Amino acid sequence: MSDLSSTGRTRHRRLREQGRSDRASLFAVLQAGFVCHLGVVSDGVPMVVPTVYGFDADYIYLHGSVASQSLTQTTTVCVTITHVDGLVLARSVFEHGVNYRSAMIYGVPRRLDSDEKLSALRCLTEHIAPGQWDYARRPSRKELAATTILAISLEEASVKVRQGPPDDADDPHDVWAGVLPLTGSWQPPVTDPHATRPVPAHISRRVGTLSPA
Template sequence: MSDGKKFHVARHDERELFDRDAINRLLDNQYVAHVGFIDQDNQLPFVIPMGFARDNDRILLHGSTGSRMMRQIAQGIDLCVTVTQLNAIVVARSSFNSSMNYESVMIFGVARVLEESEKDLALERITEKLVPGLSKYGRPLVSKEIAATMIVELSLNKISAKSREGDPLDDDEDVALPIWAGILPIETKLGAPITAANAAGIAVPSHIAN
Protein backbone atom coordinates (compact mmCIF):
# COMPACT_ATOMS: atom_id res chain seq x y z
CA MET A 1 0.00 0.00 0.00
CA SER A 2 1.07 3.54 -0.65
CA ASP A 3 2.17 5.72 2.27
CA GLY A 4 0.46 8.73 0.70
CA LYS A 5 -2.70 10.21 2.13
CA LYS A 6 -4.68 9.88 -1.11
CA PHE A 7 -5.19 7.00 -3.51
CA HIS A 8 -5.93 8.64 -6.83
CA VAL A 9 -8.81 7.55 -9.03
CA ALA A 10 -7.59 5.78 -12.17
CA ARG A 11 -10.84 5.73 -14.18
CA HIS A 12 -12.92 8.91 -14.59
CA ASP A 13 -10.39 10.87 -12.58
CA GLU A 14 -12.46 14.00 -13.24
CA ARG A 15 -14.88 12.62 -10.66
CA GLU A 16 -12.28 12.43 -7.93
CA LEU A 17 -13.42 14.15 -4.74
CA PHE A 18 -10.78 16.13 -2.85
CA ASP A 19 -12.92 18.16 -0.43
CA ARG A 20 -12.37 16.63 3.01
CA ASP A 21 -15.47 18.35 4.41
CA ALA A 22 -17.56 16.73 1.67
CA ILE A 23 -16.02 13.35 2.50
CA ASN A 24 -16.80 13.84 6.19
CA ARG A 25 -20.41 14.77 5.37
CA LEU A 26 -20.77 11.60 3.32
CA LEU A 27 -19.46 9.46 6.17
CA ASP A 28 -21.68 11.24 8.69
CA ASN A 29 -24.81 10.83 6.55
CA GLN A 30 -24.45 7.10 5.96
CA TYR A 31 -24.98 4.18 8.33
CA VAL A 32 -23.48 1.19 6.54
CA ALA A 33 -19.89 0.57 5.52
CA HIS A 34 -18.84 -2.43 3.41
CA VAL A 35 -15.67 -3.93 4.89
CA GLY A 36 -13.55 -5.84 2.40
CA PHE A 37 -10.71 -8.18 3.36
CA ILE A 38 -9.01 -11.45 2.46
CA ASP A 39 -9.90 -14.25 4.87
CA GLN A 40 -6.59 -15.48 6.23
CA ASP A 41 -7.88 -19.04 6.72
CA ASN A 42 -9.00 -19.74 3.15
CA GLN A 43 -7.60 -16.76 1.18
CA LEU A 44 -11.07 -15.91 -0.14
CA PRO A 45 -12.28 -12.30 -0.45
CA PHE A 46 -15.19 -11.18 1.72
CA VAL A 47 -17.15 -7.92 1.88
CA ILE A 48 -19.24 -7.53 5.02
CA PRO A 49 -21.77 -4.71 5.62
CA MET A 50 -21.30 -3.15 9.06
CA GLY A 51 -22.59 -0.20 11.02
CA PHE A 52 -19.96 2.45 11.63
CA ALA A 53 -19.35 5.93 12.98
CA ARG A 54 -16.87 8.63 12.06
CA ASP A 55 -15.04 10.17 15.00
CA ASN A 56 -12.83 13.02 13.80
CA ASP A 57 -10.12 11.45 11.61
CA ARG A 58 -11.10 7.82 12.16
CA ILE A 59 -14.01 5.48 11.66
CA LEU A 60 -15.14 3.05 14.33
CA LEU A 61 -16.33 -0.50 13.66
CA HIS A 62 -17.64 -2.85 16.30
CA GLY A 63 -18.64 -6.48 16.59
CA SER A 64 -18.59 -9.50 18.86
CA THR A 65 -15.26 -10.61 20.30
CA GLY A 66 -16.28 -14.06 19.04
CA SER A 67 -16.72 -12.86 15.46
CA ARG A 68 -14.38 -14.56 13.02
CA MET A 69 -14.09 -11.36 11.03
CA MET A 70 -13.33 -9.19 14.05
CA ARG A 71 -10.68 -11.62 15.25
CA GLN A 72 -9.01 -11.47 11.85
CA ILE A 73 -9.19 -7.68 11.77
CA ALA A 74 -7.52 -7.69 15.18
CA GLN A 75 -4.60 -9.63 13.66
CA GLY A 76 -3.73 -6.63 11.51
CA ILE A 77 -4.99 -7.59 8.07
CA ASP A 78 -5.37 -5.04 5.28
CA LEU A 79 -8.87 -3.60 4.93
CA CYS A 80 -10.71 -1.69 2.23
CA VAL A 81 -13.83 -0.05 3.67
CA THR A 82 -16.31 1.50 1.23
CA VAL A 83 -19.16 3.91 1.97
CA THR A 84 -21.53 4.97 -0.82
CA GLN A 85 -24.46 7.35 -1.13
CA LEU A 86 -26.63 6.88 -4.22
CA ASN A 87 -28.35 10.13 -5.16
CA ALA A 88 -30.01 9.47 -8.52
CA ILE A 89 -30.38 7.20 -11.52
CA VAL A 90 -29.19 9.07 -14.60
CA VAL A 91 -31.28 8.17 -17.67
CA ALA A 92 -29.55 8.93 -20.94
CA ARG A 93 -30.85 8.41 -24.47
CA SER A 94 -28.91 5.15 -24.60
CA SER A 95 -28.20 2.47 -22.04
CA PHE A 96 -24.48 2.92 -22.70
CA ASN A 97 -24.51 6.51 -21.44
CA SER A 98 -26.95 6.00 -18.58
CA SER A 99 -25.34 6.21 -15.17
CA MET A 100 -25.82 7.07 -11.49
CA ASN A 101 -25.21 10.18 -9.43
CA TYR A 102 -23.37 9.19 -6.27
CA GLU A 103 -20.68 9.92 -3.73
CA SER A 104 -18.32 7.23 -2.49
CA VAL A 105 -15.20 6.89 -0.41
CA MET A 106 -12.80 3.98 -0.03
CA ILE A 107 -10.72 3.81 3.15
CA PHE A 108 -7.57 1.69 3.20
CA GLY A 109 -5.46 0.53 6.10
CA VAL A 110 -4.95 -1.73 9.09
CA ALA A 111 -7.34 -1.26 11.99
CA ARG A 112 -6.31 -0.91 15.62
CA VAL A 113 -8.18 -2.67 18.41
CA LEU A 114 -9.22 -0.20 21.10
CA GLU A 115 -8.14 -0.76 24.67
CA GLU A 116 -10.75 -1.36 27.36
CA SER A 117 -10.23 2.19 28.64
CA GLU A 118 -11.13 3.55 25.18
CA LYS A 119 -14.33 1.59 24.68
CA ASP A 120 -16.79 3.78 26.59
CA LEU A 121 -16.18 6.84 24.44
CA ALA A 122 -16.16 4.80 21.22
CA LEU A 123 -19.42 3.04 22.09
CA GLU A 124 -21.00 6.41 22.81
CA ARG A 125 -19.87 7.70 19.40
CA ILE A 126 -21.30 4.64 17.65
CA THR A 127 -24.58 4.77 19.58
CA GLU A 128 -25.07 8.49 19.00
CA LYS A 129 -24.45 8.02 15.27
CA LEU A 130 -27.22 5.44 15.02
CA VAL A 131 -29.69 6.83 17.57
CA PRO A 132 -28.82 10.33 18.81
CA GLY A 133 -29.80 10.68 22.47
CA LEU A 134 -29.93 6.95 23.26
CA SER A 135 -26.72 7.02 25.32
CA LYS A 136 -28.43 9.15 27.97
CA TYR A 137 -31.99 7.83 27.56
CA GLY A 138 -31.41 4.08 27.31
CA ARG A 139 -30.24 1.49 29.82
CA PRO A 140 -26.50 1.83 30.38
CA LEU A 141 -24.32 -0.97 29.07
CA VAL A 142 -23.16 -3.49 31.65
CA SER A 143 -19.60 -4.71 31.95
CA LYS A 144 -20.22 -8.09 30.30
CA GLU A 145 -21.74 -6.38 27.24
CA ILE A 146 -18.73 -4.10 26.90
CA ALA A 147 -16.35 -7.04 27.38
CA ALA A 148 -18.15 -9.00 24.65
CA THR A 149 -17.73 -6.14 22.17
CA MET A 150 -14.60 -5.52 20.12
CA ILE A 151 -14.14 -2.03 18.72
CA VAL A 152 -11.54 -1.13 16.13
CA GLU A 153 -10.55 2.19 14.63
CA LEU A 154 -9.40 2.79 11.08
CA SER A 155 -7.62 6.02 10.28
CA LEU A 156 -8.91 8.23 7.48
CA ASN A 157 -5.31 8.80 6.39
CA LYS A 158 -5.53 6.65 3.23
CA ILE A 159 -8.66 7.36 1.21
CA SER A 160 -9.95 7.56 -2.34
CA ALA A 161 -13.20 9.38 -3.05
CA LYS A 162 -15.38 9.89 -6.13
CA SER A 163 -18.63 11.61 -6.98
CA ARG A 164 -20.86 12.14 -10.00
CA GLU A 165 -23.58 14.74 -10.34
CA GLY A 166 -25.54 16.44 -13.06
CA ASP A 167 -27.32 15.49 -16.28
CA PRO A 168 -26.74 12.52 -18.56
CA LEU A 169 -23.79 12.87 -20.92
CA ASP A 170 -25.32 11.85 -24.21
CA ASP A 171 -23.31 11.63 -27.41
CA ASP A 172 -23.72 14.72 -29.58
CA GLU A 173 -25.50 12.79 -32.30
CA ASP A 174 -27.98 11.37 -29.76
CA VAL A 175 -29.11 14.75 -28.40
CA ALA A 176 -31.28 15.39 -31.48
CA LEU A 177 -33.19 12.11 -30.99
CA PRO A 178 -36.79 12.45 -29.69
CA ILE A 179 -35.92 10.34 -26.63
CA TRP A 180 -36.45 11.53 -23.05
CA ALA A 181 -33.38 11.92 -20.86
CA GLY A 182 -33.10 13.09 -17.28
CA ILE A 183 -32.58 12.17 -13.64
CA LEU A 184 -34.56 9.97 -11.24
CA PRO A 185 -33.71 11.31 -7.76
CA ILE A 186 -33.30 8.86 -4.90
CA GLU A 187 -34.09 10.03 -1.38
CA THR A 188 -33.50 8.17 1.88
CA LYS A 189 -35.18 9.51 5.00
CA LEU A 190 -36.39 8.40 8.38
CA GLY A 191 -40.10 7.73 8.71
CA ALA A 192 -42.43 8.28 11.65
CA PRO A 193 -41.53 6.21 14.75
CA ILE A 194 -43.45 2.95 15.21
CA THR A 195 -43.71 1.86 18.83
CA ALA A 196 -42.82 -1.77 19.55
CA ALA A 197 -45.69 -3.99 20.68
CA ASN A 198 -44.08 -4.54 24.09
CA ALA A 199 -43.58 -0.77 24.57
CA ALA A 200 -47.24 0.16 24.06
CA GLY A 201 -48.31 3.03 26.28
CA ILE A 202 -44.83 4.55 26.56
CA ALA A 203 -44.58 7.97 24.97
CA VAL A 204 -42.12 8.42 22.12
CA PRO A 205 -39.18 10.31 23.68
CA SER A 206 -38.16 13.67 22.28
CA HIS A 207 -34.81 12.45 20.95
CA ILE A 208 -36.72 9.95 18.76
CA ALA A 209 -39.65 12.21 17.83
CA ASN A 210 -37.30 14.98 16.78
Protein backbone atom coordinates in the same frame (compact mmCIF):
# COMPACT_ATOMS: atom_id res chain seq x y z
CA MET B 1 -8.58 21.21 6.62
CA SER B 2 -5.90 19.09 4.95
CA ASP B 3 -6.35 17.20 1.70
CA LEU B 4 -6.87 13.44 1.59
CA SER B 5 -3.84 11.24 1.07
CA SER B 6 -2.89 10.26 -2.47
CA THR B 7 -1.50 6.73 -2.53
CA GLY B 8 -1.45 3.97 -5.09
CA ARG B 9 -4.74 2.73 -3.69
CA THR B 10 -6.53 6.07 -3.42
CA ARG B 11 -5.28 7.92 -6.50
CA HIS B 12 -8.09 8.67 -8.97
CA ARG B 13 -7.23 7.02 -12.27
CA ARG B 14 -10.61 6.83 -14.02
CA LEU B 15 -13.30 9.51 -14.06
CA ARG B 16 -10.96 11.90 -12.31
CA GLU B 17 -13.50 14.69 -12.58
CA GLN B 18 -15.62 12.79 -10.06
CA GLY B 19 -12.78 12.54 -7.55
CA ARG B 20 -12.64 14.69 -4.44
CA SER B 21 -9.38 15.35 -2.62
CA ASP B 22 -10.56 17.35 0.41
CA ARG B 23 -11.32 15.85 3.81
CA ALA B 24 -14.59 17.79 4.03
CA SER B 25 -15.93 15.65 1.18
CA LEU B 26 -14.99 12.49 3.07
CA PHE B 27 -16.73 13.69 6.22
CA ALA B 28 -19.83 14.63 4.19
CA VAL B 29 -20.09 11.07 2.83
CA LEU B 30 -19.56 9.60 6.30
CA GLN B 31 -22.13 11.92 7.87
CA ALA B 32 -24.76 11.10 5.24
CA GLY B 33 -24.90 7.38 6.07
CA PHE B 34 -24.49 4.82 8.84
CA VAL B 35 -23.94 1.52 7.01
CA CYS B 36 -20.59 0.61 5.49
CA HIS B 37 -19.10 -2.53 3.99
CA LEU B 38 -15.94 -3.96 5.52
CA GLY B 39 -13.80 -5.87 3.02
CA VAL B 40 -11.35 -8.39 4.47
CA VAL B 41 -9.55 -11.60 3.50
CA SER B 42 -10.39 -14.41 5.91
CA ASP B 43 -8.65 -17.79 5.56
CA GLY B 44 -7.54 -16.74 2.08
CA VAL B 45 -11.09 -15.94 0.92
CA PRO B 46 -12.45 -12.41 0.32
CA MET B 47 -15.35 -11.42 2.57
CA VAL B 48 -17.40 -8.21 2.55
CA VAL B 49 -19.48 -7.54 5.65
CA PRO B 50 -22.15 -4.83 6.02
CA THR B 51 -22.09 -3.09 9.38
CA VAL B 52 -22.98 0.19 11.05
CA TYR B 53 -20.27 2.70 11.86
CA GLY B 54 -19.42 5.87 13.72
CA PHE B 55 -16.56 8.28 13.12
CA ASP B 56 -14.64 11.24 14.45
CA ALA B 57 -11.99 13.49 12.94
CA ASP B 58 -9.39 10.70 12.83
CA TYR B 59 -11.06 7.28 12.79
CA ILE B 60 -14.04 5.27 11.61
CA TYR B 61 -15.31 2.85 14.27
CA LEU B 62 -16.86 -0.58 13.60
CA HIS B 63 -18.25 -2.95 16.18
CA GLY B 64 -19.40 -6.53 16.48
CA SER B 65 -19.12 -9.75 18.45
CA VAL B 66 -15.74 -10.90 19.71
CA ALA B 67 -16.46 -14.10 17.74
CA SER B 68 -16.73 -12.25 14.41
CA GLN B 69 -14.06 -13.34 11.93
CA SER B 70 -14.19 -10.02 10.10
CA LEU B 71 -13.09 -8.17 13.24
CA THR B 72 -9.93 -10.16 13.89
CA GLN B 73 -7.90 -8.68 11.02
CA THR B 74 -4.31 -7.57 11.54
CA THR B 75 -3.63 -6.62 7.92
CA THR B 76 -5.00 -3.85 5.70
CA VAL B 77 -8.77 -3.79 5.21
CA CYS B 78 -11.00 -1.71 2.96
CA VAL B 79 -14.15 0.06 4.17
CA THR B 80 -16.62 1.45 1.62
CA ILE B 81 -19.62 3.74 1.98
CA THR B 82 -21.99 4.42 -0.94
CA HIS B 83 -25.06 6.64 -1.30
CA VAL B 84 -27.22 6.41 -4.43
CA ASP B 85 -28.79 9.77 -5.28
CA GLY B 86 -30.49 8.87 -8.55
CA LEU B 87 -30.52 6.98 -11.83
CA VAL B 88 -29.00 8.79 -14.79
CA LEU B 89 -31.13 7.77 -17.78
CA ALA B 90 -29.46 8.82 -20.99
CA ARG B 91 -30.33 8.72 -24.68
CA SER B 92 -28.28 5.55 -25.09
CA VAL B 93 -28.01 2.62 -22.73
CA PHE B 94 -24.22 2.94 -22.90
CA GLU B 95 -24.39 6.35 -21.22
CA HIS B 96 -26.76 5.31 -18.42
CA GLY B 97 -25.32 5.69 -14.95
CA VAL B 98 -25.89 6.58 -11.32
CA ASN B 99 -25.56 9.79 -9.36
CA TYR B 100 -23.75 8.78 -6.20
CA ARG B 101 -21.41 9.71 -3.36
CA SER B 102 -18.86 7.16 -2.21
CA ALA B 103 -15.77 6.74 -0.08
CA MET B 104 -13.15 4.02 0.28
CA ILE B 105 -10.97 3.87 3.38
CA TYR B 106 -7.86 1.69 3.69
CA GLY B 107 -6.07 0.90 6.92
CA VAL B 108 -4.88 -1.66 9.41
CA PRO B 109 -7.59 -1.91 12.10
CA ARG B 110 -6.73 -1.41 15.74
CA ARG B 111 -8.79 -3.26 18.36
CA LEU B 112 -9.71 -0.92 21.18
CA ASP B 113 -9.14 -1.84 24.79
CA SER B 114 -11.82 -1.65 27.45
CA ASP B 115 -11.02 1.95 28.39
CA GLU B 116 -11.53 3.09 24.80
CA LYS B 117 -14.60 1.03 23.99
CA LEU B 118 -17.13 3.22 25.76
CA SER B 119 -15.97 6.36 24.00
CA ALA B 120 -16.11 4.63 20.60
CA LEU B 121 -19.53 3.13 21.31
CA ARG B 122 -20.83 6.55 22.27
CA CYS B 123 -19.49 7.95 19.00
CA LEU B 124 -21.13 5.15 17.04
CA THR B 125 -24.46 5.37 18.89
CA GLU B 126 -24.71 9.14 18.58
CA HIS B 127 -23.99 8.96 14.86
CA ILE B 128 -26.75 6.42 14.30
CA ALA B 129 -29.34 7.88 16.70
CA PRO B 130 -28.36 11.26 18.20
CA GLY B 131 -29.54 11.52 21.81
CA GLN B 132 -29.82 7.76 22.35
CA TRP B 133 -26.59 7.39 24.35
CA ASP B 134 -27.94 9.51 27.20
CA TYR B 135 -31.43 7.99 26.94
CA ALA B 136 -30.83 4.22 26.86
CA ARG B 137 -28.92 2.01 29.29
CA ARG B 138 -25.14 2.04 28.83
CA PRO B 139 -23.36 -1.26 28.08
CA SER B 140 -22.54 -3.42 31.08
CA ARG B 141 -19.05 -4.73 31.75
CA LYS B 142 -20.13 -8.15 30.47
CA GLU B 143 -21.55 -6.63 27.27
CA LEU B 144 -18.37 -4.63 26.69
CA ALA B 145 -16.30 -7.80 27.10
CA ALA B 146 -18.41 -9.50 24.41
CA THR B 147 -17.93 -6.63 21.98
CA THR B 148 -15.05 -5.88 19.64
CA ILE B 149 -14.49 -2.31 18.48
CA LEU B 150 -12.17 -1.59 15.56
CA ALA B 151 -10.68 1.83 14.88
CA ILE B 152 -9.49 2.42 11.32
CA SER B 153 -7.61 5.58 10.50
CA LEU B 154 -9.10 8.01 7.96
CA GLU B 155 -5.61 8.87 6.78
CA GLU B 156 -5.79 6.84 3.55
CA ALA B 157 -9.12 7.47 1.84
CA SER B 158 -10.62 8.14 -1.56
CA VAL B 159 -13.87 9.96 -2.39
CA LYS B 160 -15.87 10.11 -5.62
CA VAL B 161 -19.08 11.97 -6.40
CA ARG B 162 -21.20 11.92 -9.56
CA GLN B 163 -23.89 14.58 -9.97
CA GLY B 164 -25.92 16.08 -12.78
CA PRO B 165 -27.61 15.04 -16.03
CA PRO B 166 -26.52 12.51 -18.65
CA ASP B 167 -23.35 13.23 -20.61
CA ASP B 168 -24.80 12.55 -24.08
CA ALA B 169 -26.59 15.81 -24.90
CA ASP B 170 -25.08 15.62 -28.40
CA ASP B 171 -26.74 12.26 -29.13
CA PRO B 172 -29.36 12.84 -31.89
CA HIS B 173 -31.64 10.00 -30.70
CA ASP B 174 -34.93 11.71 -29.75
CA VAL B 175 -35.96 10.14 -26.43
CA TRP B 176 -36.46 11.46 -22.92
CA ALA B 177 -33.28 11.73 -20.90
CA GLY B 178 -32.66 12.92 -17.35
CA VAL B 179 -32.29 11.88 -13.74
CA LEU B 180 -34.66 9.82 -11.58
CA PRO B 181 -33.76 11.07 -8.06
CA LEU B 182 -33.73 8.78 -5.06
CA THR B 183 -34.13 9.98 -1.45
CA GLY B 184 -34.85 8.27 1.85
CA SER B 185 -36.51 9.61 4.98
CA TRP B 186 -37.33 8.33 8.45
CA GLN B 187 -40.89 7.13 8.92
CA PRO B 188 -43.05 7.30 12.10
CA PRO B 189 -41.65 5.08 14.89
CA VAL B 190 -43.26 1.70 15.57
CA THR B 191 -43.38 1.19 19.34
CA ASP B 192 -42.34 -2.12 20.87
CA PRO B 193 -45.58 -3.70 22.21
CA HIS B 194 -43.82 -4.22 25.57
CA ALA B 195 -42.73 -0.57 25.88
CA THR B 196 -44.72 1.67 28.20
CA ARG B 197 -43.06 5.02 27.57
CA PRO B 198 -44.01 7.43 24.77
CA VAL B 199 -41.62 7.99 21.87
CA PRO B 200 -38.85 10.31 23.11
CA ALA B 201 -38.41 13.69 21.46
CA HIS B 202 -34.97 12.91 20.01
CA ILE B 203 -36.57 10.05 18.03
CA SER B 204 -39.87 11.64 17.02
CA ARG B 205 -38.27 14.80 15.67
CA ARG B 206 -36.38 12.77 13.06
CA VAL B 207 -39.60 11.67 11.35
CA GLY B 208 -39.64 13.02 7.81
CA THR B 209 -35.97 14.01 7.84
CA LEU B 210 -33.51 12.51 5.42
CA SER B 211 -31.62 9.46 6.62
CA PRO B 212 -29.58 9.52 8.81
CA ALA B 213 -29.57 13.18 9.95
